Amino acid sequence: MRDPTVPEHVDSLTRAWEARDPAAWKGDASRFAAFGKQAAALGSPGLAFDIFSEGLALFPADRELRYLAALALAQGGSSGHAARLLRQLLADGDGGALQSEILSLAGRIAKDRWSKLPEGAERAAAGEQARDYYRSAFEASREHFPGVNAATMSVLTGKEDESRRIAQVVRALCLERAGDAGQADSWLCASLGEASLLLGDQAAAAEWYRKASAGAARRYGEIASMRRQLRLLAQRVDGAEAMLRLLAMPRVAIFTGHMIDAPGRSTPRFPAWVEPGVATAIGDAVAAQGIGFGYCSAACGADILFAEQMLERGAEVNVVLPFQREDFVRTSVAFAGGDWLERFERVLARAAGVSYCVEESHLGDDVLFSYAAELTIGLAALRAGQLETEAVMLAVAEPGDQGRIGGTAGNIGRWQAQGRRAVVLDLRALRDAAGPARATPVPVRGAQQASRPAGLPWGQRQIRTMLFADMVGYSKLREHETPQFFVHFLGALERELQASSDRPVFGNTWGDGLYLVFEQAAHGADFALRLRDAVARIDWTGAGLPADMNIRIGMHTGPVFRALDPIIRQENFFGSHVTRAARIEPVAAPGSVYVSEQMAAALAATGEQRFACDYLGALSLAKQFGIGRIYRLRRASETD
Secondary structure: OOOOOOOOOHHHHHHHHHHOOOHHHHHHHHHHHHHHHHHHHHOOOHHHHHHHHHHHHHOOHHHHHHHHHHHHHHHHOOOHHHHHHHHHHOOOOOOOHHHHHHHHHHHHHHHEEEHHOOOOHHHHHHHHHHHHHHHHHHHHHHOOOHHHHHHHHHHHOOOOHHHHHHHHHHHHHHHHHHHHHHHOHHHHHHHHHHHHEEEEEEEEHHHHHHHHHHHHHHOHHHHHHHHHHHHHHHHOOOHHHHHHEEEEEEEEEEEEEEOOOOOOOOOOOOOOOHHOOOOOOHHHHHHHOOOEEEOOOOOEEEHHHHHHHHHHHHOEEEEEEOHHHHHHHHHHHHHHHHHHHHHHHHHHHHOOOOOOOOOOOOOOOOEEEEEEEEHHHHHHHHHHHOOOOOOEEEEOOOOOOOOOOOHHHHHHHHHHHHHOEEEEEHHHHHHHHHHHOOOOOOOOOOOOOOOOOOOOOOOOOEEEEEEEEEEEHHHOOOOOHHHHHHHHHHHHHHHHHHHHHOOOEEEEEEEEEEEEEEEOHHHHHHHHHHHHHHHHHHHOOOOOOOOOOOOEEEEEEEEEEEEEEOOOEEEEEOOHHHHHHOOOOOOOOOOOOEEEHHHHHHHHHHHOOOOOEEEEEEEOOOHHEEEEEEEEEEEEEOOO
């Protein structure tokens, strides 16, 4: 099920996907399978799931695509959604050549659930379920992958003797299939390492894990899976923690840094003549920190230098722009003249991904730079979690510089306030090391700041979190049932509002509809989950109402206008990002909270440990609002 021939870089994979001829793919499901497997192996399970989902839209009965889609979700941490996709495959019974993989994935999902549960009967049952699935897969296939997982789940559930018996069989199978050990693939080597560890042979385990790491090369998704397994084993098996050091995973970097000085700047901060020294310092830091994945903007100066250094080393770059491309070029690239615009275009062409925080214009709202910085941090944190690696901030900063909203100093402060590690390159020291100032060509273009359109009645946009909710089943209520509904629904809403320490800054209802606005993403997330639970606790049958009534909630974090609403005579919030939140709610599953990728990133950027966001895919939003990358919000303590 694994394709060993993967491209070296995600940027080439992404470009190949975008350049494909859709017509040629309409009759060949195997293309989607092969391409998605490459994305997953390179450590991009979200991209892999989107590819498999596109294939399933054309080939809904394809069992391999359904299995692979569930696997990609599990690899990305969305075990609950993966279980729902896998349920039908399990119900169908014998999956032929796929049956062992299907059972193994069911075992993985149960194992993930086991790892998150507290000690008790529920955790023990999940552990036994995982062990049983893996044992069934091993007995059906005699493949090393389910076998070594059955051995691991046996030791983790307290069955050491059984673990050793299975591990001995798995090691013998692997050695037989390896033949010349130098020809063994990475997964075979990893299974040999794991089996040796379970048998107490740490020296052999270390040797096999070294070979597994070398064989996986840039297939970081595979290495992340190996590391995740070792973290579980470290709870019960001596030497497992030490093996993690043999499976090196590149770090994820959030980059922030100053732009090249604008023409006429009175006190030099980042003059053009310092550029070579800054580029060298960034390259040295990238190498020293073992950075393999970068998230950054693409302004002239430090941003582009970082992206160039990363790409030169074959690392992955993801660019996050605060607003539409043309405005960004005017505000943050073109004023520097020279070849900066061409370099900007080259970086974007080679980036693994380019994200726009908003698709709209700048309109002079510098808060969008802060919003972009927050989302850059959050996206990097989400990726680091998927890859089982560390997120670190790399910065090029002037000591003591305060800068503008969303600037370098603020980004460093926000990151360090969470107790996270930042590597800061001192721009003053780099200027001193470059020697005395030298004459440089004066750019022919000046900075072009976008301004607010004349006559716009509202002030600058603000970053807020919007919640829309409605009740499933309300439209089918009979006239005499609606009073009871409002007593229970609005009563639950009022109780949760009264209990909130961080109340919404705006709220409105209509029928069963609810619209709330929060200052912080975490405030909105906490309230949404409490409201979901409060509605689930209502005894609808006892109130004479349908038992299946439930709430669905959609949320989004983004820039909105605030102004006095002349109808309700209150401060209200307006804009396309309010509409985006409203369009997410209708696609949410009953009893669930769905959030945009922007909100998932905003939560991750805070370092909040209370919440988790499981990727659901690129979903079509209501009323033809386009496609949105959507996550399911849950408490970190919840297993599904």
